Amino acid sequence: MHLVLTGWRMLVYSPRRLLLSCLGIAFAVVIMFMQMGFFNGLNDSQANLARILDADLVMSHRDKDNLKSTEEFSRKRWRQALAAPGVASGAAVYASASYWWNPQDGSRNRVLVLGIDPDNPGLRLPQAAGFPQSLKRADTIFYDRRSRRELGNILPGMESTLGQARVKVAGLFDLGANFSYEGHVIAGNETYFHVFGHRDPQRLTDGISLGLLRLLPGADREGVRRNLLHTLPDDVLVLTREELEARERAYTTRATPVGIIFGTGLAVALVIGIIICYQLLFNEIQDHLRQFATLKAIGYRARHLYLIVTSEALLLSMFGFLPGVVAAAALYTVVERLSEIVMDLSPGRILFVLMLTLVMGSASAAFAVRQVIRLDPAELF
Amino acid sequence: MTMADSQIRDHDLHHPAGAQAGAGNDAVTVRDVDFYFGSGDSARRVLHNINLRILRGQIVIMTGPSGSGKTTMLTLIGALRSLQQGSIRCFDTELRGLSLEQQVGVRRNIGFIFQSHNLFESLTARQNVHMALELRTLPEADKHRLADRVLGELGLAERLDYRPGRLSGGQRQRVAIARAVVNTPPLILADEPTAALDKDSGREVIDLLRRLADEQRCTIIIVTHDSRIMDAADRIINLTDGRISSDLDVRRTLYICQFIKQCPVFKDMLLNDLTDVAQHMELQSFAAGSEIIRQGDAGDRFHLIYRGTATVSVRQNGASREVATLNSGDFFGELALLRDEPRNATVSAATDVETFSLSKGQFLAAVRDHKSFEEQMANTMFSRRA
Ligand SMILES: Nc1ncnc2c1ncn2[C@@H]1O[C@H](COP(=O)(O)OP(=O)(O)OP(=O)(O)O)[C@@H](O)[C@H]1O
Ligand SMILES: [Mg+2]
Numbered sequence: 103m104h105l106v107l108t109g110w111r112m113l114v115y116s117p118r119r120l121l122l123s124c125l126g127i128a129f130a131v132v133i134m135f136m137q138m139g140f141f142n143g144l145n146d147s148q149a150n151l152a153r154i155l156d157a158d159l160v161m162s163h164r165d166k167d168n169l170k171s172t173e174e175f176s177r178k179r180w181r182q183a184l185a186a187p188g189v190a191s192g193a194a195v196y197a198s199a200s201y202w203w204n205p206q207d208g209s210r211n212r213v214l215v216l217g218i219d220p221d222n223p224g225l226r227l228p229q230a231a232g233f234p235q236s237l238k239r240a241d242t243i244f245y246d247r248r249s250r251r252e253l254g255n256i257l258p259g260m261e262s263t264l265g266q267a268r269v270k271v272a273g274l275f276d277l278g279a280n281f282s283y284e285g286h287v288i289a290g291n292e293t294y295f296h297v298f299g300h301r302d303p304q305r306l307t308d309g310i311s312l313g314l315l316r317l318l319p320g321a322d323r324e325g326v327r328r329n330l331l332h333t334l335p336d337d338v339l340v341l342t343r344e345e346l347e348a349r350e351r352a353y354t355t356r357a358t359p360v361g362i363i364f365g366t367g368l369a370v371a372l373v374i375g376i377i378i379c380y381q382l383l384f385n386e387i388q389d390h391l392r393q394f395a396t397l398k399a400i401g402y403r404a405r406h407l408y409l410i411v412t413s414e415a416l417l418l419s420m421f422g423f424l425p426g427v428v429a430a431a432a433l434y435t436v437v438e439r440l441s442e443i444v445m446d447l448s449p450g451r452i453l454f455v456l457m458l459t460l461v462m463g464s465a466s467a468a469f470a471v472r473q474v475i476r477l478d479p480a481e482l483f
Numbered sequence: 484m485t486m487a488d489s490q491i492r493d494h495d496l497h498h499p500a501g502a503q504a505g506a507g508n509d510a511v512t513v514r515d516v517d518f519y520f521g522s523g524d525s526a527r528r529v530l531h532n533i534n535l536r537i538l539r540g541q542i543v544i545m546t547g548p549s550g551s552g553k554t555t556m557l558t559l560i561g562a563l564r565s566l567q568q569g570s571i572r573c574f575d576t577e578l579r580g581l582s583l584e585q586q587v588g589v590r591r592n593i594g595f596i597f598q599s600h601n602l603f604e605s606l607t608a609r610q611n612v613h614m615a616l617e618l619r620t621l622p623e624a625d626k627h628r629l630a631d632r633v634l635g636e637l638g639l640a641e642r643l644d645y646r647p648g649r650l651s652g653g654q655r656q657r658v659a660i661a662r663a664v665v666n667t668p669p670l671i672l673a674d675e676p677t678a679a680l681d682k683d684s685g686r687e688v689i690d691l692l693r694r695l696a697d698e699q700r701c702t703i704i705i706v707t708h709d710s711r712i713m714d715a716a717d718r719i720i721n722l723t724d725g726r727i728s729s730d731l732d733v734r735r736t737l738y739i740c741q742f743i744k745q746c747p748v749f750k751d752m753l754l755n756d757l758t759d760v761a762q763h764m765e766l767q768s769f770a771a772g773s774e775i776i777r778q779g780d781a782g783d784r785f786h787l788i789y790r791g792t793a794t795v796s797v798r799q800n801g802a803s804r805e806v807a808t809l810n811s812g813d814f815f816g817e818l819a820l821l822r823d824e825p826r827n828a829t830v831s832a833a834t835d836v837e838t839f840s841l842s843k844g845q846f847l848a849a850v851r852d853h854k855s856f857e858e859q860m861a862n863t864m865f866s867r868r869a
Contacts, residue, residue: 104617108606115605396601399563400662401591401618480563482597483554483674483706 105406109413112386120421123382127422128429130375130462134455135430135447136437137367142451143443144360147280149350150444152343154277156226157192159327160346161313164339168353169346170214170282172198174309179338183313183330188321193224196294197311200265202285204254211253211284215264216311217294224314225288230275237290242272248444249285264289265297278444281354313338368458375422375462376469379415383470386414391477399479407474412467419463423456430455509572510670510702511537511560516569518555518725529555531725533569539669540700542692542715544707547722553706554674556722560704561672562589574669591618594663596673600655602647608634608658609643615662633661637691653684660688664695671695671703677712689715729762736761739839743787746812756853763849764839769793769832778829782819785846788812791836797828808833820846 113120151169161180163173177194184192196217201210218224223234233244243264245256254262260271264287277286289297298306317326327340341349355361387394394407434445518530529552537543545553558564560571562578565586571578576589602611612630621629634643637657647655656676663671671692677685689712695701696717705716713719713733721729739761743749749757766789769775775786778798788811795807795815806828809815819826820843841849850857 104613108603108610108614111610112603112605390603392597392599392601393603396595396597397614399561399590399595400593400615401587403587480558482595482601483558483563 105409106413109410110417112390112410113414113417119382119385120418123378123418124421124425126378126382127375127419127459127462128424128426130371130378131423131426131455131459132429132433133371133374134368134458135426136433137364137371138451138455139430139434139437139445139447140443141355141360141364141368143441143445144281144354144364145351146444146446147278148282148354149347150278150280151286152347152350154225154227155195155312155314155343155346156224156316157314157343158317158323159189159315159330160341160343161315161330162311162339162341164337166311166339167349168357169197169312169350170280172311174311175313175338177308177310177313179334180310180313180315182334183315183340186326186330186333188317188326188329190316190318190321191222192313192315193219193222194310195224195312195314196291196309198294198298199283200287200297201263202253202287203263204252205256205260205262206254209252211250213249213253213264213285213287214283215294215297216286216288217291218288220290224312227275227288230273232273233275233288234290236272237288237293239270239272241267241269241293241296242290243269243293244273244275244288245271246277246279246286247274248276248278250279253285266299267293267297269293269297280443281358281360372458372462375419375459376466379418379463379466380469382418383411383415383466384473387411387470387473391473392482394474395477395479395482398474398477399482404475408467408471411471411474412464415463415467415470416460419459423459426459427452427455508538509536510539510541510574511535511704512570512572513537513560514570514572516556516559516566516571518552518559518564518567520555529725530559533725533727535720535727535730537702537704537718539702540696541717542696542703542705543718543720544705544713544716545720545722546707546713547728551722552725553722557672557674557704557706560670561593561595562586591666592668592670594666594668594671596656596660596663596671596676598675598678600647600659600679602655602658602662604647607644607646608639608650608661611647611658612661612665615665619666629665630661633665634658637661651684652680653687656680656684656688657691660691664701667699667701669700669702671701673703673705673707675707675709676705677707677709682711685709685712731758731762739764742789743839746787746814748814752853756849760841760845760849760853763845764841767838767840769836769838771832771834771836773832775830775832775836775838776816776819776826776828778826780826782816782824782826783843784840785814785816785820785843786830786838786840787814789837789839792833793830793836794833795828795830803829816840817846821850 148168148170161183163175166173180192180194183189198215199212200215202213203210218234220234220237227233230244236242237244256271258271258273261268275288279285295306317323323342330340397407431447434447437443438445513533513535516530516533517528519526519528521527533556545556547553559566560573562573562581566579573589578589581589603614606614609630612634613626616626616630631643634640637660639654639657639661642650642654647658650658656679673692677688680688692703692705693715696703716733719731719733720727736758740754740757743761744757749760775793788809790811793809794805795809796803796805809830815830818824
């Protein structure tokens with residue numbers, strides 16, 4: 103304990119050096135937060151669709167490896183599944199990419215259009231007023247308020263062009279843009295068929311994107327799934343909603359280099375932090391070589407000295423972490439506003455970065471303390 | 484009044500520095516120590532066959548030219564370096580062959596004082612002293628008490644919470660000493676403790692060490708070039724080129740000087756030469772009735788009577804005849820040495836006799852080097868009957 107206190111006293115003895123080092127560490131902490139924020143933002147926004155599905159099991163085309171792709175499967179399969187034992191009810195969701203014209207400046211952006219049955223939507227959007235009943239009127243849609251700003255400043259009652267059709271905004275919901283689409287639109291089935299009127303009507307109505315199934319209370323989910331996979335032809339995939347969400351979250355990391363990009367960013371930030379921290383410890387030890395050697399001469403062991411240096415490093419890391427977390431929180435809000443990517447600063451993530459920061463401190467201490475270990479107290483005389 | 488009753492009458496000349504004899508009194512025993520820096524062809528021998536016994540409670544000053552191996556010797560005694568050859572016993576621990584871990588254990592019983600104070604700038608005087616206490620399992624309150632008391636004794640009671648930056652050089656060195664002595668180590672090693680200090684501060688520090696040695700029977704070895712502090716030593720060891728070139732028991736020598744100075748032969752000698760002679764004198768005891776020198780023997784020593792009465796007798800034609808009585812302060816035995824002849828008389832102890840004696844070699848060297856001594860001798864030879 104006394105050694106920790108000594109580390110603390112040595113650290114705070116020169117406030118200027120401490121301040122500079124803190125800023126350096128705070129900088130590394132902010133970079134780590136940003137890298138992690140972007141990374142999580144990507145994954146979170148990829149998984150946002152999975153989260154609003156109201157289902158126990160989700161059917162999709164076998165090759166559909168993420169919810170933003172547009173493979174379709176036959177509605178008949180879903181109907182078959184509805185009849186299977188243990189299944190209570192279900193809903194079918196159409197999904198296709200289309201263009202949305204910005205009503206303010208006429209620019210065109212890709213959006214994902216979901217088609218649902220207003221009487222059986224299969225989506226949970228508690229914040230969306232009037233959903234899904236308002237979709238029963240022809241050519242009305244719900245617009246994702248958190249779509250990118252380039253899509254225009256959209257308010258209920260506005261009109262715009264979606265694909266081939268003129269549509270009217272019946273209401274707004276909250277989902278969030280992602281890296282595949284600039285925004286989301288939900289339409290009733292009739293409107294959906296109208297928007298994609300140029301396609302073959304037969305295939306359009308038959309090809310659903312997702313088949314949602316709700317099970318009877320007490321039904322064995324795993325059993326139902328196995329049974330479905332067994333009885334249906336093998337062109338469909340059946341996942342639990344949780345599996346789907348996990349798959350979605352991991353998808354970006356798996357299918358795109360963002361995981362590597364941001365992972366590298368995180369690692370680089372960590373290394374920067376270690377270097378900054380090591381630099382301070384190095385100077386600190388250089389300035390105290392004679393003192394450390396004296397301690398060794400009078401009977402301190404390596405682990406005592408290690409404790410002093412490590413306490414310094416960890417205290418310094420904490421000092422740097424606090425302003426870092428504050429700055430990161432501020433930056434998250436700004437980035438969220440500018441990029442419309444969800445930047446979620448959850449306690450778990452704060453803890454994660456804190457842990458990385460402490461790892462950073464201990465690692466630099468482990469490097470720096472070698473100087474002390476090598477020290478020969480006989481050279482003091 | 485005889486000369487034997489001079490000033491420091493009860494000084495025990497048989498046992499240097501007044502310490503009691505016996506192995507239990509040895510603080511440090513160095514035996515046949517050699518030390519090399521480097522290895523193989525580039526190995527350089529810096530210590531040659533060092534033998535040394537240092538008694539408890541002594542202050543030993545080690546001095547000598549730069550590069551003579553003083554610091555190396557100190558680091559060996561302090562278990563800061565591993566011994567290569569020979570043995571050093573530090574109290575009851577043999578240092579030869581200790582593991583690094585065991586060396587750390589030995590060092591915990593040694594107080595180290597360095598040329599620079601090596602205090603933590605960021606810690607107050609009290610906290611710096613605490614650094615030495617932290618290795619012990621003591622209640623926190625006791626540590627506080629100890630640190631404050633030691634600093635108080637060193638005159639730093641008002642400066643407990645000062646950082647080194649606000650202390651003078653002497654005060655800083657005193658804090659460093661407090662750190663070295665707060666655990667009351669039985670042995671203190673100091674390398675040039677006064678080199679960085681002005682005269683007064685240096686004096687302060689040395690007086691302090693003297694007090695520690697006297698009051699706590701702490702053994703102190705000081706390496707120094709500072710001639711101003713030699714007087715604090717019980718013993719001055721001179722190292723030259725890795726060898727002990729002289730080993731001076733200060734108090735004994737001073738005492739002998741005072742004694743022999745009253746003897747006409749040495750009266751006009753310079754103090755420096757006197758200490759040289761005194762240093763080489765050996766105290767010898769002879770029981771009443773025994774012969775100190777015998778007529779016809781080869782001359783080997785010069786004697787100066789310290790205590791007791793001796794009679795000189797000459798044997799001629801088979802008959803022995805007493806020719807003189809010698810008392811404290813009288814000397815004899817010089818003629819055989821100067822002339823390289825056999826003894827021309829027998830001197831026997833009438834009572835128990837103690838003499839300071841010089842070997843032939845040392846006697847001749849002294850005669851050669853000290854003009855006044857030679858003249859004195861010539862005079863006495865003249866006046867004395869052959
Ligand atoms: N670490 C070392 N490696 C090699 N040689 C050394 C080392 N330390 C000292 N020496 C050499 O050993 C010899 C004795 O050195 P030492 O430091 O013991 O001398 P010293 O008597 O303390 O001298 P000074 O009065 O200058 O302090 C010197 O010639 C020195 O150059
Ligand atoms: Mg030296």
